[in-house]
Amino acid sequence: xxxxxxxxxxxxxxxxxxxxxxxxxxxxxxxxxxxxxxxxxxxxxxxxxxxxxxxxxxxxxxxxxxxxxxxxxxxxxxxxxxxxxxxxxxxxxxxxxxxxxxxxxxxxxxxxxxxxxxxxxxxxxxxxxxxxxxxxxxxxxxxxxxxxxxxxxxxxxxxxxxxxxxxxxxxxxxxxxxxxxxxxxxxxxxxxxxxxxxxxxxxxxxxxxxxxxxxxxxxxxxxxxxxxxxxxxxxxxxxxxxxxxxxxxxxxxxxxxxxxxxxxxxxxxxxxxxxxxxxxxxxxxxxxxxxxxxxxxxx
Amino acid sequence: xxxxxxxxxxxxxxxxxxxxxxxxxxxxxxxxxxxxxxxxxxxxxxxxxxxxxxxxxxxxxxxxxxxxxxxxxxxxxxxxxxxxxxxxxxxxxxxxxxxxxxxxxxxxxxxxxxxxxxxxxxxxxxxxxxxxxxxxxxxxxxxxxxxxxxxxxxxxxxxxxxxxxxxxxxxxxxxxxxxxxxxxxxxxxxxxxxxxxxxxxxxxxxxxxxxxxxxxxxxxxxxxxxxxxxxxxxxxxxxxxxxxxxxxxxxxxxxxxxxxxxxxxxxxxxxxxxxxxxxxxxxxxxxxxxxxxxxxxxxxxxxxxxxxxxxxxxxxxxxxxxxxxxxxxxxxxxxxxxxxxxxxxxxxxxxxxxxxxxxxxxxxxxxxxxxxxxxxxxxxxxxxx
Amino acid sequence: xxxxxxxxxxxxxxxxxxxxxxxxxxxxxxxxxxxxxxxxxxxxxxxxxxxxxxxxxxxxxxxxxxxxxxxxxxxxxxxxxxxxxxxxxxxxxxxxxxxxxxxxxxxxxxxxxxxxxxxxxxxxxxxxxxxxxxxxxxxxxxxxxxxxxxxxxxxxxxxxxxxxxxxxxxxxxxxxxxxxxxxxxxxxxxxxxxxxxxxxxxxxxxxxxxxxxxxxxxxxxxxxxxxxxxxxxxx
Numbered sequence: 001x002x003x004x005x006x007x008x009x010x011x012x013x014x015x016x017x018x019x020x021x022x023x024x025x026x027x028x029x030x031x032x033x034x035x036x037x038x039x040x041x042x043x044x045x046x047x048x049x050x051x052x053x054x055x056x057x058x059x060x061x062x063x064x065x066x067x068x069x070x071x072x073x074x075x076x077x078x079x080x081x082x083x084x085x086x087x088x089x090x091x092x093x094x095x096x097x098x099x100x101x102x103x104x105x106x107x108x109x110x111x112x113x114x115x116x117x118x119x120x121x122x123x124x125x126x127x128x129x130x131x132x133x134x135x136x137x138x139x140x141x142x143x144x145x146x147x148x149x150x151x152x153x154x155x156x157x158x159x160x161x162x163x164x165x166x167x168x169x170x171x172x173x174x175x176x177x178x179x180x181x182x183x184x185x186x187x188x189x190x191x192x193x194x195x196x197x198x199x200x201x202x203x204x205x206x207x208x209x210x211x212x213x214x215x216x217x218x219x220x221x222x223x224x225x226x227x228x229x230x231x232x233x234x235x236x237x238x239x240x241x242x243x244x245x246x247x248x249x250x251x252x253x254x255x256x257x258x259x260x261x262x263x264x265x266x267x268x269x270x271x272x273x274x275x276x277x278x279x280x281x282x283x284x285x286x287x288x289x290x291x292x293x294x295x296x297x298x299x
Numbered sequence: 300x301x302x303x304x305x306x307x308x309x310x311x312x313x314x315x316x317x318x319x320x321x322x323x324x325x326x327x328x329x330x331x332x333x334x335x336x337x338x339x340x341x342x343x344x345x346x347x348x349x350x351x352x353x354x355x356x357x358x359x360x361x362x363x364x365x366x367x368x369x370x371x372x373x374x375x376x377x378x379x380x381x382x383x384x385x386x387x388x389x390x391x392x393x394x395x396x397x398x399x400x401x402x403x404x405x406x407x408x409x410x411x412x413x414x415x416x417x418x419x420x421x422x423x424x425x426x427x428x429x430x431x432x433x434x435x436x437x438x439x440x441x442x443x444x445x446x447x448x449x450x451x452x453x454x455x456x457x458x459x460x461x462x463x464x465x466x467x468x469x470x471x472x473x474x475x476x477x478x479x480x481x482x483x484x485x486x487x488x489x490x491x492x493x494x495x496x497x498x499x500x501x502x503x504x505x506x507x508x509x510x511x512x513x514x515x516x517x518x519x520x521x522x523x524x525x526x527x528x529x530x531x532x533x534x535x536x537x538x539x540x541x542x543x544x545x546x547x548x549x550x551x552x553x554x555x556x557x558x559x560x561x562x563x564x565x566x567x568x569x570x571x572x573x574x575x576x577x578x579x580x581x582x583x584x585x586x587x588x589x590x591x592x593x594x595x596x597x598x599x600x601x602x603x604x605x606x607x608x609x610x611x612x613x614x615x616x617x618x619x620x621x622x623x624x625x626x627x628x629x630x631x632x633x634x635x636x637x638x639x640x641x642x643x644x645x646x647x648x649x650x651x652x653x654x655x656x657x658x659x660x661x662x663x664x665x666x667x668x669x670x671x672x673x674x675x676x677x678x679x680x681x682x683x684x
Numbered sequence: 685x686x687x688x689x690x691x692x693x694x695x696x697x698x699x700x701x702x703x704x705x706x707x708x709x710x711x712x713x714x715x716x717x718x719x720x721x722x723x724x725x726x727x728x729x730x731x732x733x734x735x736x737x738x739x740x741x742x743x744x745x746x747x748x749x750x751x752x753x754x755x756x757x758x759x760x761x762x763x764x765x766x767x768x769x770x771x772x773x774x775x776x777x778x779x780x781x782x783x784x785x786x787x788x789x790x791x792x793x794x795x796x797x798x799x800x801x802x803x804x805x806x807x808x809x810x811x812x813x814x815x816x817x818x819x820x821x822x823x824x825x826x827x828x829x830x831x832x833x834x835x836x837x838x839x840x841x842x843x844x845x846x847x848x849x850x851x852x853x854x855x856x857x858x859x860x861x862x863x864x865x866x867x868x869x870x871x872x873x874x875x876x877x878x879x880x881x882x883x884x885x886x887x888x889x890x891x892x893x894x895x896x897x898x899x900x901x902x903x904x905x906x907x908x909x910x911x912x913x914x915x916x917x918x919x
Binding site: 004007008011012014015018109112113116117118119120121123126127129130131138140143209212213214215217219223224255258259261263266267269270 | 333334335336338339341464465466473492493494495496497499501502504505506508509511512526527528530531534535538539540553554555557558559561562599600
């Protein structure tokens with residue numbers, strides 16, 4: 001019984017790690033420009049499709065594929081910022097949200113029409129996944145990698161935001177964007193950096209998602225981003241620790257409900273998960289770690 | 300208006316009219332999901348290719364097929380509008396989004412014109428409860444695929460099963476596993492446990508931990524879900540050391556399942572699914588796909604390929620009735636003992652009226668390659684109506 | 685150094701500043717006075733390029749009226765804005781560090797941060813604390829220090845005394861006095877006309893988006909009643 005609890009706890013952790021990784025990508029863009037970037041999922045999908053292309057042109061070296069996929073996601077994120085989000089940067093939040101949804105929809109349908117509506121196998125990341133036995137507990141190497149990668153990403157992100165000039169500028173921009181411009185720092189550079197970081201996080205997420213699923217399809221990233229959005233809301237939108245906390249909390253809730261609810265209530269799983277989230281939001285309407293006064297205080 | 304221009308405009312108007320007039324064609328309407336959530340299930344590639352093949356041979360009684368295809372974006376309201384448009388253009392049959400929330404309203408509108416909804420790939424039981432009379436599915440409903448898989452499982456000595464159910468895919472994902480379980484129990488087996496999942500699911504660790512906790516280990520797991528999700532389940536079960544069959548429905552019938560065996564040829568040895576048409580190497584479907592590829596009209600996967608059957612069935616009925624009256628065509632379809640189609644030898648709508656009686660294949664894998672494990676009409680089908 | 689010619693500022697279709705002209709000589713301190721809503725901050729914003737305006741703004745022999753805000757800052761315009769707007773989520777040190785964003789001479793900038801810490805020991809004491817924890821007066825000092833970290837040719841001070849206790853206001857004006865003594869060119873926007881007039885070499889009085897008077901302290905004070913009602917200066 002103890003083993004079972006430990007096993008499910010580890011499972012919850014790895015669910016949470018994936019949500020946290022994606023939620024961080026949403027939060028970093030939101031904190032700076034107040035944009036809920038639903039197209040983040042399609043940036044993840046681009047990472048996946050780039051792996052498909054690399055496999056098709058016979059790249060075998062996994063390092064090249066991993067670096068290539070992350071690179072593709074970063075470029076895509078910067079590209080989207082340039083062509084889709086920059087023109088609506090100073091428009092109100094609803095415009096940004098609709099733009100993000102539009103971009104997401106257009107990209108999904110492009111994948112569907114130009115590649116295939118069906119899943120396309122990409123098995124080049126399978127090597128990341130092998131079973132590990134710890135006593136009677138079995139976990140997948142992928143669960144460990146993903147949790148470690150998420151923790152590492154958080155650590156590096158905190159270091160970047162605390163120590164580097166651009167990082168400090170990004171934190172400042174999250175509070176008062178115009179004032180950062182009035183310091184002579186180019187707004188485009190700060191925002192492009194935020195998108196590049198979100199692309200980097202999306203690329204890393206893509207690698208783990210592909211390693212587990214072994215296939216890409218047009219909605220590869222959309223569904224996880226919806227979950228990550230929930231994680232951000234629970235954790236406090238725009239707060240990076242909030243995104244991470246929200247991700248792990250959502251992971252725990254989902255696994256918990258799956259385990260606790262009897263099969264006949266199975267269809268109610270999401271309802272129960274959202275009921276708990278609703279209670280949390282009654283307690284903290286702005287999300288758990290949202291700073292009391294200042295929106296977007298990140299660390 | 301100057302007489303000269305008048306002349307020109309009249310002749311232009313006449314030529315406008317002339318386009319539909321040339322139409323001594325067999326028109327089939329396809330308000331189908333080319334984009335959106337259900338795009339993977341559009342039958343259009345196979346339908347187009349089969350129409351091309353028949354037209355190249357001179358058509359049916361000198362009439363050629365004309366397919367009216369437009370994207371619904373997986374939206375029911377769009378499907379309804381397009382259906383009305385196609386009905387006005389005189390279609391003999393319609394294929395649409397293969398889910399009841401679209402098929403029922405579309406059928407209700409088409410009924411006024413006597414036109415049949417002839418669906419290439421619909422397995423939903425909701426369509427056979429008598430709610431509409433002008434609906435015909437080219438395949439058997441879900442209880443048949445579940446029963447075929449269960450009968451094969453029993454023949455392999457499967458006793459204890461775990462059923463994975465989800466409400467996210469309607470009866471297809473919620474009830475098909477239960478029908479599988481019913482056939483297993485009817486054959487002396489036992490349902491150890493029922494577990495929940497969501498569609499999509501990309502990590503099955505919680506369910507697998509549940510399976511490990513069971514007092515006796517399962518011989519088989521049944522799931523009716525989509526790819527690549529089930530591929531993940533197969534790999535994670537193997538990694539967790541659960542040596543059980545994974546049985547499934549037509550949702551597993553996707554080329555991406557075969558790729559799961561890329562690095563481990565044996566991993567699919569105990570994976571099998573009851574599906575809608577045989578798709579192993581050498582099957583009629585694969586021959587059809589090769590033929591279409593040669594014509595420059597690639598057909599990817601089973602769902603698109605099933606469109607060929609619809610066109611062949613209509614060709615049969617047009618030939619039989621000698622015309623394109625939609626009501627006569629429906630009656631011809633329902634009275635025939637056997638109608639030749641492409642993905643199986645023949646189908647018949649005589650006994651069931653709203654769905655085909657046809658063999659239900661169970662496909663498995665040997666060394667990572669698809670093999671046909673059985674292909675028969677199941678003997679015991681749970682009461683589903 | 686700064687020549688503003690025929691400047692109008694618009695918010696949408698509403699014109700809030702009407703064709704004003706003024707000049708700031710290098711090394712001088714010019715004040716822009718007027719009641720609430722006179723268009724003072726709008727004028728400052730148009731110099732910075734954060735609002736839509738027409739007319740020309742010539743800074744160091746270059747027309748800057750068409751270039752981006754960031755580029756204007758790089759040319760040597762710094763702002764200590766109304767309401768202070770310190771980056772309250774950043775530490776005191778980081779605020780000063782961000783202030784030196786456009787600097788290439790990193791080491792010299794670091795030394796200047798140290799110098800500011802000497803001038804304001806309280807900032808040094810709290811250099812790792814978030815700036816949001818400082819008092820209003822301390823935040824105003826930080827804002828001015830942050831603006832000066834960019835090594836500007838001209839410093840724009842927008843309502844530096846607003847919302848501060850009289851004691852603190854006095855300190856702020858002492859600081860501005862010191863800056864002026866150092867030869868820094870200053871454009872001071874104030875409602876507190878008494879203090880501003882004392883400091884400024886030349887003043888412009890703005891009302892309803894128009895300059896209604898200008899001159900040095902004595903010239904302004906001579907205008908009597910009208911001035912007193914606008915600026916609160918008692919004769």
